[in-house]
Each structure stands twice: as structure tokens, then as C-alpha cells.
Amino acid sequence: MTPPKPPARPDKVSLWRYVRLFRRDILSAQPAKLYQAKMAEFRTPFFRSYLINQPDLIDVVLRQRPSDFPKSGRISEGLRPLLGNSVFLTNGAQWRRQRRIIDPAFEGGRLRDTFPAMVAAGQAAVARLGQGGAVEIEAETSHAAADVIFRTLFSIPIDHALATQVFDQFRAYQREQPILNLAAFLPLPRWFPRGHSRRTRATARQIRALITQLTTTRADQIARGSAPDDLATKIMTTPDPETGQTFDAAEMVDQVAIFFLAGHETSASALAWALYLLATHPEAQARVAAEAAALGPDPSFSDLSRLRFTRDVFREALRLYPPVPMMVREASRPERFRNRDVPTGAQIVLSPWHLHRHTDIWDAPDDFDPDRYGTENGKACLRTAYIPFSAGPRVCTGAGFAMVEGPLLLAMITGAFDISPDGPPPVPVAHLTVRARDGIQLRLTPRG
Structure with missing residues (x-):
């Protein structure tokens, strides 16, 4: 079956209607023509934006001249309460440090x-x-991905009391906060309220307070020489090679917040969609289960090389359902793209969602086909039109981490359970990441 895809909006809608659609769901707020467009312009009374789907122009923005296209401050408006000045939001010298x-x-x-x-x-x-049964798999993958983050970052499992509190509060934040708020559409002065709900602000404060407890405890352990050798210790003790300074406590809270968002929320999204795709494609599921059986109950790092098809399944899930569906840069100087003038300050939108499904670039772009990466088209597209982790200097730091975690968990779950769909097809929507509007219902049956 063809994997679910959200309906497109009519070609022409009012600005107010577009803002309302965008806040509800980025994906269904876009017209169908973007799946064929190389470039599209969107004008408002306050700014211009240009969606770029042409691979060589994307290469200019992300790889060739990234400093000319810094991250847009409009996106940071919606995420600042939680992420502060994390590496995800900063630019220039601060980001490089x-x-x-x-x-x-x-x-x-x-x-x-x-x-x-x-x-x-x-x-x-x-x-x-356990014994499987009917499950809402997004909740399960969220739990699993959060467990990975806490174990690798702070050497504590998800059932640790503090970790559980962070996880619960983050789920509440994700349900409350759209990826864009009012300030993303209007040029508001700094003193003007940003439109964050009271609950969003309160939940962000609670998450940051809990993260502060974790980082403060770790700083004390580092000072006593008793800290475990995990990612938090590595980051907190690594000096900037140019200045010799390490992150202070406030900076570390910002970075842990984005590690949790990028490492938990995005991995959970991709893993849930990958399991759904296997549930609806039994032949692919059987191939993943066969690779998983070869791993044994306690796999080692070298065993990852056996998960070749599983890796392609996860890669295909990231193509069809990229966790971060759109990225926004800002032109720092006048540009000319496809014979159009792009003024300073224009928003440059790079949409993995549309690029990965572009009808002029990919063969059968809406189909689930993990074997496509062995074809000439698939190999070419991986080089030029595949950006689930962005690309260039600002490529996601955890991309390699995700491509180990995702196939591993996918193999372990599929190796343990036969998976089938249980309920209507899920409807993809984009909040902080690409999720299913009403969850993803699957039925799990223990194998053997």
C-alpha cells in the first residue's frame, strides 16, 4: 500500500487562513504544486519566503555558502522558551564555539x-x-528513545525518578507548542509578548529546572572525580580548543534541552513510522526480522554491519516522514535564484518533506521502497536530495548516533514481534516533529 500522506490545501487561501492552517499543521497547509516546484515564492505584507526544491540551490544554501544563509530567527521564536541559546538556534561565532x-x-x-x-x-x-497486543506505537517509541538519551547522556534509565519527570513534562510541552507562533509571521518588537501559552511557558520552566538538577549533579560528580564516562561528562569537560573555556551551567542546560529534543523526539518519530511501514509491508518486515535473528540476544557494535536492509528501511522512513519537515534560513544579502531577485532578509525555506517526495527527482516518490538505494536514481538522490539531518556545516551533530540507534531498535523490536496494522491509517501532521494526528495503532504478536 502507498504510505499515508496528508491532503494538500487549495492553491489560493488568504494570509489569515494560511497562518491558521500553518499553526495547526505545516504539511496540510501547503499546496500540492510544491511536490513539483523547483522554487516557490510566498509574499506577505511583512516578509517574503522562498521554498527551494532545486538540489543545486539547496547545496548553495547548506554547503557552499552557509554563512550567507544563517538560521532564521523566526523559527527560534517558537522554541526559545525551552531551548534558550542552544546550538540549534544560534548563529555565527556563538554557534561555531x-x-x-x-x-x-x-x-x-x-x-x-x-x-x-x-x-x-x-x-x-x-x-x-511484553506479550504485545494492541499498542499505540508512538508512545512506545517515545519511551524507548527517551531511555536511549538518558542512558547515553546521563547513565540513568528512563525509570529513574528525575528522568521520568523530564520525559512526562516534555510530552506535555510537545502537545502544547506549535513549531511556529505569532512572531514567526509578524515582525514584533522584542518587548512584545510572543504568544506562548501559559502552559507552554510553565512546562518549559519545569523541564529546564529538572535538567538543571541533572547537570548540577553531574558537575558535582565531575568535581569529585566520580562522574561516569558518558556523553554529558564528555561535553561538560571538553574545552573550546580556541579559548580553553567549557560550557557554564546555563549553557549546558540549553544544550541538554536540544539533545533531548533532537535525540528523543526525532528518533521516536522516525522509529514509529518505520514500524508502521513494516506493519503494512510484510515482505520487508520478514527481511528485517531475518537480519534481527542473526544478531542474537546481546548484539555488539560490529553486528551493525549485518543490518543492511534494516538500515535502508530506517533510511526510507526518514525520507517519507522526515522528523523535521522544514528548515528556514535567512538571506543575509541580496541573491538571485532562478532569475528571481531574493532580497536581504527573505526567508529561505528548505523542505525535506517536499524534496524527499519531489516527482521530478525521485522514482515513485510516494512509495515505500527500501531497495531504491541500490538503484542509480536512489544513489544519486542520496547525494543531492536527501536531507533528513540537514547538510553542510550545520548537519545534525547526532546524525551518526541516530543511524545507529534507529536501525538497532527497529531490528530488536521487529525481531521480537510480528507487527500488523490495527486501525485506520495514521494521518501525518507536523508539530515539533512529524507525528500521527491520532497516533499509530499497531498489533504486536511475539515471534516464536
Whole structure:
């Protein structure tokens, strides 16, 4: 079956109607023509935006001249209460300093070190699922992905009291906060209220207070020489090679907040959609289960090389349902794209959702086909039209981490359970990430 895709809006709607649709769901707020467009312009009384679907122009923005296209402040307006000045929102020298400190924690050797914690989280997820039955799988993958983050970042499982509180509060924040708020559409002065609901502000404060407890405890452990050798310790003790300074306490809270958002929310989204795709494609599921059976009950890092098809399934889930469906940059100087003048301050929208389903770029773009990556079209598209983690200098620091975690958990769950759909097809919507409007209902039956 063709995987579900949200309906497109009519080509022409009023600005007010568009804002309302956008706040409710980014995906269904867009017209169908964007799946064929190389570039589209959107004008409002306050700004212009240009959606870019042409691979060579995307390459200019993300890889060739990224400093000319910094992250747009309009996106940060909606996320600032939780993420502060994290690496996800900053630009320029501040961003470069943050990456110099963070990147060493996610180098290849460190992934090997975090692998046992990922396996433990996967085993715990399989145990929680027990005898299977009808499950809402997004809730389960959220739990599993959060467990991975806490085990690899702070060496504590999800059932640790403080970890559970962070997880519960984050779920409340995700339900409350749209990816864009009023300030994303209107040029508001700094003193003007940003339109965050009281509950959103309160939940963000609670999450940050809980993260502060975790980081303060870890700082004390580092000072006493008793800190575990995990990602938090690595990041908190890594000095900037240019200044010799480490993150202070407030900066570390910002970074942990984005690690949780990027490492938990996005992984949970991709894993849930991957399991749904396997549920609706039994032949692919059987191939993943066969690879999982070869792993054994306690896989090692070197066993990942056996999960070739599983990795392509996860890659295909990221293509069809990229967790972050749109990224926004801002032109810092006048540009000319496709014979159009792009003024300074224009918003440059890069949409993995539309790029990954572009009818002129991908073969059968709406189909689920993990084997496509062995074809000439698939190989070419991976190089030029596949950006679930962004690309260039601002590529997601945790991309390698995600491509270990995702296939591993996918194999462990599929190896333990036969998976089938249970209920109507899910409807994709975009809030903080691409999720299902009413969840993803699956039925799990233990294998063997």
C-alpha cells in the first residue's frame, strides 16, 4: 500500500487562513504544486519566503555558502522558551564555539562506547511491550528513545525518578507548542509578548529546572572525580580548543534541552513510522526480522554491519516522514535564484518533506521502497536530495548516533514481534516533529 500522506490545501487561501492552517499543521497547509516546484515564492505584507526544491540551490544554501544563509530567527521564536541559546538556534561565532565543544562527543569512537546503553534501552523496550497486543506505537517509541538519551547522556534509565519527570513534562510541552507562533509571521518588537501559552511557558520552566538538577549533579560528580564516562561528562569537560573555556551551567542546560529534543523526539518519530511501514509491508518486515535473528540476544557494535536492509528501511522512513519537515534560513544579502531577485532578509525555506517526495527527482516518490538505494536514481538522490539531518556545516551533530540507534531498535523490536496494522491509517501532521494526528495503532504478536 502507498504510505499515508496528508491532503494538500487549495492553491489560493488568504494570509489569515494560511497562518491558521500553518499553526495547526505545516504539511496540510501547503499546496500540492510544491511536490513539483523547483522554487516557490510566498509574499506577505511583512516578509517574503522562498521554498527551494532545486538540489543545486539547496547545496548553495547548506554547503557552499552557509554563512550567507544563517538560521532564521523566526523559527527560534517558537522554541526559545525551552531551548534558550542552544546550538540549534544560534548563529555565527556563538554557534561555531558550541559546535567545537559538542562535536567531539559524537565522533565515531564515542558511538561505539554508547552502543551498550542503546542495546540496554532496546532490551527494556522489548520487555515493556511484553506479550504485545494492541499498542499505540508512538508512545512506545517515545519511551524507548527517551531511555536511549538518558542512558547515553546521563547513565540513568528512563525509570529513574528525575528522568521520568523530564520525559512526562516534555510530552506535555510537545502537545502544547506549535513549531511556529505569532512572531514567526509578524515582525514584533522584542518587548512584545510572543504568544506562548501559559502552559507552554510553565512546562518549559519545569523541564529546564529538572535538567538543571541533572547537570548540577553531574558537575558535582565531575568535581569529585566520580562522574561516569558518558556523553554529558564528555561535553561538560571538553574545552573550546580556541579559548580553553567549557560550557557554564546555563549553557549546558540549553544544550541538554536540544539533545533531548533532537535525540528523543526525532528518533521516536522516525522509529514509529518505520514500524508502521513494516506493519503494512510484510515482505520487508520478514527481511528485517531475518537480519534481527542473526544478531542474537546481546548484539555488539560490529553486528551493525549485518543490518543492511534494516538500515535502508530506517533510511526510507526518514525520507517519507522526515522528523523535521522544514528548515528556514535567512538571506543575509541580496541573491538571485532562478532569475528571481531574493532580497536581504527573505526567508529561505528548505523542505525535506517536499524534496524527499519531489516527482521530478525521485522514482515513485510516494512509495515505500527500501531497495531504491541500490538503484542509480536512489544513489544519486542520496547525494543531492536527501536531507533528513540537514547538510553542510550545520548537519545534525547526532546524525551518526541516530543511524545507529534507529536501525538497532527497529531490528530488536521487529525481531521480537510480528507487527500488523490495527486501525485506520495514521494521518501525518507536523508539530515539533512529524507525528500521527491520532497516533499509530499497531498489533504486536511475539515471534516464536
